[in-house]
Amino acid sequence: MEILCTRADCPKPQNFFADLDDNATLKTVQQKYCITCGMPVFLDGRYVPSKLLGRGGFGAAFLARDRRTPAMRKCVVKQFKPAGDLTPEQLQKAQNLFEGEGAILEQLGTHPQIPDLFAFFELTVPSRQLGQQDKFFYLVQEFIDGENLEEELAQKGKFSQDEVLAVLREILPVMKFVHEYDNNPIHRDIKPSNIMRNRNGRLYLIDFGAVKNKVAGVATGRSTGIYSMGYAPPEQMYGHEIYPSTDLYALAVTCIQLLTGKQPAELLDVNNNQWKWRNDAQVSDRLAGILDRMLLPAPNKRFQSAEDVLDALTSIAPVNPPQPVSPPSNPPTTHHSAKTAILINPLSTLELLGSAAFTGFEAGLLFIALSSLLTTSGISMGIWGMIMGGLIFAQFRRLIEKVDLLIIAGITLALVLFIPPLHNNFPIDFVIMVGILAGAGTVCVTALFRLVYKLLSNIL
16 A cells, blocks of 8 residues: 655655555554655554645645544545744744634535544654654544536536526625625635536535635635735735635636636736626626626725625526536545545455455356357357356445455356266366466456555656
């Protein structure tokens, strides 16, 4: 099994543990450590990182599995580790901010279109520099199995007016929920890549790593420099107070990007500080006017709440009869455990070799039976191939496994031995020998391929 080390400066973060291919071992072993740097790889003793999703100046995100759940639930582990050396005071402040963010996310995760927060914790480990220690902060969130709107735009091209209206009418209630929650959080990082569509077509607002609170409707001070270039309004870029309309501005930039297929930098006239996008999109004047108001540089000139925008949208009728936006075809599963995803755990080494022995044994007996019954070799080989393909598929989908294999193998052997036409007067010991040799041969070939795969994985 491959497990990633989450230490940012680890020279070789990929680790391979052959014993963890067995799920029973994976769920019971106490801890494993990075072979290169000694970092614990079971985060909080349970989360097993398998793939890097992204890395930035404030940390990284990993696709992981929770080994303490029956189906090894997929999840997203976000690591908060600011770049650069921090003083003890700065590190304590970062820890306080992290804990506050975790508390906010725990509350906001009660909304069905915001990923659930599963855990947040810190990890202190020996540094790679002698005599020092490194401190890491982690958030663990629900994995949304689907595509974000940035990827959807790249795949399908420009969105229609009806599709953008559907996005607005589904995301604005989520933003209303966020803005009206305790201490009035502001997301501060609305953009296409932070709006996910799952396999069932539902939109989620994700990545609350930049969220900022307001208390009693008054900003807590100047905004920090956390924003995505092109989507942030002037007040956010200049470090001034931020408002719900700050998020509405970013949502409007997201919409005109979806409508035009162009990046924000291509649509903003920096000399006049105006958005030039209408000629590249086919929308009604009413929707264009709503988006333009959301894009005004002065916060007090924009809509002041998500509810205000929703009210304005009620007067816009769809161009075509309402239809649900189709979920993306063949969505990848390498983004942020989906609640509805079907997970098929990979076979452990012992299960794989046992399956190989069963497959070879069945192949040998079926070959004797079909060759004895059918005089035409082509027909017998075709039927043999279809039956073997069905058996392999059933094992892959775990429709048959473990004791099922023994039962099926025993039934097949009994049929071939006790129905004379199925073994064409071959001696019983010959039939048994063919089955055993075929099973042993398949085990040897499977073990060889697995060994070669492991060696190549370690080299590459």
